[in-house]
Amino acid sequence: MKREDVRNIAIIAHVDHGKTTLVDELLKQSGVFRANQEVQERVMDSNDIERERGITILSKNTAVYYKNTKINIIDTPGHADFGGEVERVLKMVNGVILVVDAFEGAMPQTKFVLKKALELNLDVICCINKVDREEARPNEVIDEVLELLMELDANDKQLDCPFIFASAKAGWAARSLDDERVNMVPLFETILDYIPAPEGDPEKPTQVLISTIDYNEYVGRIGVGKVDNGSLKVNQEVALVNAHDPDKFKKVKISKLYEFDGLNKVEVNEAQIGSIVAISGIADIHIGDTLCSPEHPEPIPFQKISEPTLSMNFIVNDSPFAGQEGKYVTSRHLRDRLFRELNTDVSLRVEETESADMFKVCGRGELHLSVLIENMRREGYEFAVSKAEVLYKEDENGKKLEPMELVYVDVPDEFSGAVIEKLSMRKGELLNMNPSGTGYTRLEFSIPSRGLIGYRDEFMTDTKGNGILNQLFDGYGPYKGDIQYRTMGSLIAFETGEAVAYGLFNAQERGLLFIGPGERVYSGMVVGQNPKNLDIEVNVCKRKQLTNTRASGSDDALKLTPPKVMSLEQALEFIDTDELLEVTPEHLRIRKKILD
Numbered sequence: 251m252k253r254e255d256v257r258n259i260a261i262i263a264h265v266d267h268g269k270t271t272l273v274d275e276l277l278k279q280s281g282v283f284r285a286n287q288e289v290q291e292r293v294m295d296s297n298d299i300e301r302e303r304g305i306t307i308l309s310k311n312t313a314v315y316y317k318n319t320k321i322n323i324i325d326t327p328g329h330a331d332f333g334g335e336v337e338r339v340l341k342m343v344n345g346v347i348l349v350v351d352a353f354e355g356a357m358p359q360t361k362f363v364l365k366k367a368l369e370l371n372l373d374v375i376c377c378i379n380k381v382d383r384e385e386a387r388p389n390e391v392i393d394e395v396l397e398l399l400m401e402l403d404a405n406d407k408q409l410d411c412p413f414i415f416a417s418a419k420a421g422w423a424a425r426s427l428d429d430e431r432v433n434m435v436p437l438f439e440t441i442l443d444y445i446p447a448p449e450g451d452p453e454k455p456t457q458v459l460i461s462t463i464d465y466n467e468y469v470g471r472i473g474v475g476k477v478d479n480g481s482l483k484v485n486q487e488v489a490l491v492n493a494h495d496p497d498k499f500k501k502v503k504i505s506k507l508y509e510f511d512g513l514n515k516v517e518v519n520e521a522q523i524g525s526i527v528a529i530s531g532i533a534d535i536h537i538g539d540t541l542c543s544p545e546h547p548e549p550i551p552f553q554k555i556s557e558p559t560l561s562m563n564f565i566v567n568d569s570p571f572a573g574q575e576g577k578y579v580t581s582r583h584l585r586d587r588l589f590r591e592l593n594t595d596v597s598l599r600v601e602e603t604e605s606a607d608m609f610k611v612c613g614r615g616e617l618h619l620s621v622l623i624e625n626m627r628r629e630g631y632e633f634a635v636s637k638a639e640v641l642y643k644e645d646e647n648g649k650k651l652e653p654m655e656l657v658y659v660d661v662p663d664e665f666s667g668a669v670i671e672k673l674s675m676r677k678g679e680l681l682n683m684n685p686s687g688t689g690y691t692r693l694e695f696s697i698p699s700r701g702l703i704g705y706r707d708e709f710m711t712d713t714k715g716n717g718i719l720n721q722l723f724d725g726y727g728p729y730k731g732d733i734q735y736r737t738m739g740s741l742i743a744f745e746t747g748e749a750v751a752y753g754l755f756n757a758q759e760r761g762l763l764f765i766g767p768g769e770r771v772y773s774g775m776v777v778g779q780n781p782k783n784l785d786i787e788v789n790v791c792k793r794k795q796l797t798n799t800r801a802s803g804s805d806d807a808l809k810l811t812p813p814k815v816m817s818l819e820q821a822l823e824f825i826d827t828d829e830l831l832e833v834t835p836e837h838l839r840i841r842k843k844i845l846d
């Protein structure tokens with residue numbers, strides 16, 4: 251059966267190309283907002299770190315109505331795929347809207363998501379947005395998008411996809427540049443015409459694959475998924491079955507069922523084929539579970555959630571200065587917050603360690619963990635972190651394997667040499683080099699994940715902030731051998747109010763270790779994003795704890811920068827006093843200026 255009254259679509263866009271504005275506008279025009287009620291809140295991208303970093307991590311749902319059709323709009327992660335999230339989200343929909351800025355054109359960041367969409371045979375509507383911009387070059391951008399589709403679409407099926415011109419800001423969409431520019435109707439109509447209605451068999455036993463998990467303090471875990479077969483009713487008994495462990499399942503009763511309406515969830519008693527639903531009240535509902543009829547516990551297969559490749563220790567700040575930067579400082583706070591994160595982030599792993607004050611957090615790359623760290627700091631958590639370490643594996647013959655990444659870099663031509671040199675030093679292998687002819691070169695590398703640790707900052711410095719770097723997990727490969735970093739890190743010192751502490755600062759690791767007088771140990775990390783002006787935050791730690799953290803590392807960088815204990819006189823010989831810009835002993839904070 252086809253649900254002609256429903257369309258399920260996902261939006262793919264590079265950051266700032268207007269996804270949020272477009273969805274706001276569709277919402278407004280669909281009458282979801284009462285007249286004269288301003289759209290104050292951003293619809294999507296509510297996580298401001300995502301905005302700063304130009305990525306969207308959490309998928310969000312919105313539903314708009316046009317004529318008698320409900321259009322579910324699902325946001326897609328705009329950048330790194332932290333845990334197979336893109337594919338799970340795309341499995342709920344029958345088509346995508348690719349939003350492209352009429353001046354900037356198609357950006358490489360959208361490529362991964364678009365490629366997945368095409369692999370899943372989804373239909374594409376391309377919306378060339380910001381046509382009102384003075385510099386807009388919509389016709390050239392169409393050619394660029396077609397080129398991209400040709401490159402990504404193995405069977406060229408989407409080459410005749412509809413193009414819509416729009417100014418989300420001005421509230422109009424048009425099928426051609428000569429058409430009248432009135433409202434969003436041409437886009438609504440194209441969605442209805444072009445994107446297939448969801449299909450399924452209402453007579454078959456119930457199957458609802460849980461694609462994402464929301465978490466709400468009051469109702470707990472909320473599973474979101476699409477009704478693929480059968481139907482779902484309140485009070486219905488279902489089996490929770492996971493395709494990766496189909497024999498173990500439990501039966502539960504559906505207590506609360508919702509559908510999306512505008513930005514809200516509204517309770518419903520029953521949901522039919524093709525509906526995107528949210529289910530609360532099931533405490534141990536997980537991503538990848540299929541809600542099945544208990545008589546036919548047949549789960550829907552899904553891509554296994556990718557495993558973490560990198561770990562960091564999150565450590566309680568037990569310095570006398572703890573509590574100055576944040577509200578939550580205790581081991582209990584840290585523990586609760588980290589384990590709570592597991593409710594919504596399936597690619598994260600949190601482990602207790604021998605020390606009650608330290609947790610091992612494993613994630614999908616440095617960016618994944620640094621987003622978590624920043625989120626927590628903003629929420630008022632104060633803690634120290636160790637440097638990132640790669641999670642190695644062994645193959646069946648006991649040979650060491652390490653996580654690999656594909657790296658896509660776009661840089662102004664003059665910087666490509668520096669990038670190639672740095673990444674080669676970090677065991678990167680150049681796979682492709684394409685000058686675009688417009689002053690930018692696209693470089694493609696295969697590189698061990700550990701080679702990228704701390705590289706983003708260097709990259710920003712080396713490209714004077716003009717480069718774009720994307721990475722994509724590429725599975726485990728044979729260990730590539732030691733990495734020899736050329737720059738070793740520099741020695742810096744600071745006053746703590748009681749004495750001078752000194753130590754080795756390593757830009758690549760964003761990590762620091764100081765041994766102060768009286769054998770007190772100071773550890774710290776670099777905070778702040780400006781590569782030319784690093785804020786360094788230092789925590790005083792117990793010596794034992796810190797030694798444990800450091801000694802557990804098998805990373806090559808660690809060997810190059812062993813913690814050193816030396817006398818102040820010895821240390822001073824290495825200190826470049828120019829680097830000491832600002833000393834604020836109360837906060838144990840120094841500002842280190844990286845000179846050009």
Ligand code: GDP
Binds near residue numbers: 263266267
């Ligand atoms: P997102 O990051 O893709 O969600 O992008 P936003 O919707 O937040 O838009 C980014 C910026 O582009 C904002 O300043 C918008 O006001 C602006 N913008 C969005 N759509 C248009 C448009 O059609 N024309 C122009 N000129 N600006 C737009």
